[in-house]
Amino acid sequence: MIHTYRPIFILALLLTASVGILLANLGFGSSGWVWPRFFAHDSAGLLEYSIIMELRLPRVLAAFAAGGLLALAGTLIQVLTRNPLADPYILGISGGAAVGALLSILLGLPLLMQHLGAASGAFASLLLVIGLAHGDGAWTRQRLLLTGVVLASALGAVITLLLALAPETALRGMLFWLMGDLSGAPAPWLALIGLGILTLLTLPWVRDLNILTRGEASAASLGVAVHELRWGVYVLAAIATALAVITAGSIGFVGLLAPHLARLLVGTDHRFALPGAILLGGSLVMLADLLARTLIAPQQLPAGALIALIGAPLFLALLYRESKS
Amino acid sequence: MKGARLILFTTLFCLISAFHAHAAETCVKNPDGSHFCLSQPAQRIISLAPHLTEMVFAVGAGEQLVGVVDHSDFPPAARTLPSLGNYNQPDMEMLLSLRPDLVLVWQSGASPAVLDTLQRLGIKVWVSRGEHIADISVELRSIGLLSGHTAKGAREAENFAHELHALTQARESARKVRGFYQIWPQPLITISNRHFIAEAMQHCGIENIVGTSSSLTPTWSVEAVLRARPELIMTSPPARDFESWSRWTDLPAVKNNALVILPPDVLMRPAPRVLEGIRALCTAADRVRAIQISSDASP
Numbered sequence: 001m002i003h004t005y006r007p008i009f010i011l012a013l014l015l016t017a018s019v020g021i022l023l024a025n026l027g028f029g030s031s032g033w034v035w036p037r038f039f040a041h042d043s044a045g046l047l048e049y050s051i052i053m054e055l056r057l058p059r060v061l062a063a064f065a066a067g068g069l070l071a072l073a074g075t076l077i078q079v080l081t082r083n084p085l086a087d088p089y090i091l092g093i094s095g096g097a098a099v100g101a102l103l104s105i106l107l108g109l110p111l112l113m114q115h116l117g118a119a120s121g122a123f124a125s126l127l128l129v130i131g132l133a134h135g136d137g138a139w140t141r142q143r144l145l146l147t148g149v150v151l152a153s154a155l156g157a158v159i160t161l162l163l164a165l166a167p168e169t170a171l172r173g174m175l176f177w178l179m180g181d182l183s184g185a186p187a188p189w190l191a192l193i194g195l196g197i198l199t200l201l202t203l204p205w206v207r208d209l210n211i212l213t214r215g216e217a218s219a220a221s222l223g224v225a226v227h228e229l230r231w232g233v234y235v236l237a238a239i240a241t242a243l244a245v246i247t248a249g250s251i252g253f254v255g256l257l258a259p260h261l262a263r264l265l266v267g268t269d270h271r272f273a274l275p276g277a278i279l280l281g282g283s284l285v286m287l288a289d290l291l292a293r294t295l296i297a298p299q300q301l302p303a304g305a306l307i308a309l310i311g312a313p314l315f316l317a318l319l320y321r322e323s324k325s
Numbered sequence: 326m327k328g329a330r331l332i333l334f335t336t337l338f339c340l341i342s343a344f345h346a347h348a349a350e351t352c353v354k355n356p357d358g359s360h361f362c363l364s365q366p367a368q369r370i371i372s373l374a375p376h377l378t379e380m381v382f383a384v385g386a387g388e389q390l391v392g393v394v395d396h397s398d399f400p401p402a403a404r405t406l407p408s409l410g411n412y413n414q415p416d417m418e419m420l421l422s423l424r425p426d427l428v429l430v431w432q433s434g435a436s437p438a439v440l441d442t443l444q445r446l447g448i449k450v451w452v453s454r455g456e457h458i459a460d461i462s463v464e465l466r467s468i469g470l471l472s473g474h475t476a477k478g479a480r481e482a483e484n485f486a487h488e489l490h491a492l493t494q495a496r497e498s499a500r501k502v503r504g505f506y507q508i509w510p511q512p513l514i515t516i517s518n519r520h521f522i523a524e525a526m527q528h529c530g531i532e533n534i535v536g537t538s539s540s541l542t543p544t545w546s547v548e549a550v551l552r553a554r555p556e557l558i559m560t561s562p563p564a565r566d567f568e569s570w571s572r573w574t575d576l577p578a579v580k581n582n583a584l585v586i587l588p589p590d591v592l593m594r595p596a597p598r599v600l601e602g603i604r605a606l607c608t609a610a611d612r613v614r615a616i617q618i619s620s621d622a623s624p
Contacts, residue, residue, distance in 0.1 A: 029546070029548045047551060110566055176511075176512045183513065301544070302513055
């Protein structure tokens, strides 16, 4: 019984932490803690209200959604490739999105086109990988990985080229996008609803995923429709990555870190590890964005750069504890 | 790096002065106190920054200019000159083949590798500071001297100082207008007080709400802008998504209808044309002051 209660307890703890970080994000801004004065109808109160409702709330929701989506995609990709080093970006989706977004910045198109550019880049590379890696037999897993990795490095070269060609003024905008930045996160609702739907779609497969971690042959012999599962999982992960990248730029590390953290905390059973990873991913990005906004406020840092700074020590500490016990 | 360059320059200077102690040399004093000398005024000049191209033309040495870099689009005659490409990575082979006897470089725009190569090739390089508005007069004089247009350079320098004074003396004591300058919308990048554009704003009595900061062009928070209630928000083309400020209807700048797109390039280049930019800035500030006065007058 202890084995089922412990993960649930930890999940509840993670949920509480997420809500706590969300509230902190609403309360803290460029001028320290301000008590929300929703019922004051003077102009200062109205300013507070619009700062919280129009700046901080969409931003924190976008942060949670992006983190959650990347954690979900990371978990799926790690099971799919059975490679603990895999993260959502190895499939070249973030590279495609980056090329689309940077190209539209370089051409001086408006912000909306930048998001659309990222979206079309992401989906173009998604289709490209599916198209190129589609095949059958034992080859497929390696082929999927290799196609993604090669596409990602080719796109990386294009990104470097775009950065070299960019005018000075646009360069910092581009770098912030590449590091992951939530300052202009569009429509958090899209990412949030996407996170909800994709999580619901993944849940029925969770038991199959647990079996798949033991190998495709044994999964197939246990009655799992491996082929369908593989493509389904891949498409879900790809869509999750694309949504996250469109929302917050290519935030690194969280897609690799959150799944591992979740497994260390609640175990390898994906019934718990998956929601755990989503909550952890969301919290990490929210926390990183909180620090990015407030550490040297009113100056701003890119949230993406802070995630590894928070996440890596946390991960190493947990890993160390695990190895001792 | 700067120290090393300084030492190099001083050594070079000592060497040159040792060998040519008796020759009539053309020498200018740099802002850091060092001297830069040519044995005779330069006849084949290459400019590695658009503002330096403008200054060379301004002192009447446009004929001596043999090469420029991209974006050297003023005066129109500069467009017909051979371009060496990006200011940061100029085409060195082309540069050599143009046989310059003087290369003008902008301190903040020169890559150390390029400076190093030029030094190794034994090409005379004069580095423009181009950091403050006051540098413009000094550098007009220097470029005039180095190109053999001493009188014209001095005249242009005086004209510039005179016009700047005429334009700004009244405004510097006028009511301060709180202003915010946007370089880039996402992330929101602005300028701190040490920046060239902030200096131009001060000349027009516009107070930069950003103030001093460790960075010349800090990434700023939208919240902080809303709280500081700027009366004037400015940017320069391409003015990407600049209109998105107008959704903050309570912001004085929006109420004043004072979201201003300033003329292109001129405020980015420490050259005499910056006066055009300062004029536009001052006009915008005057308009805000007038609105304030009329709204104070009405009950």
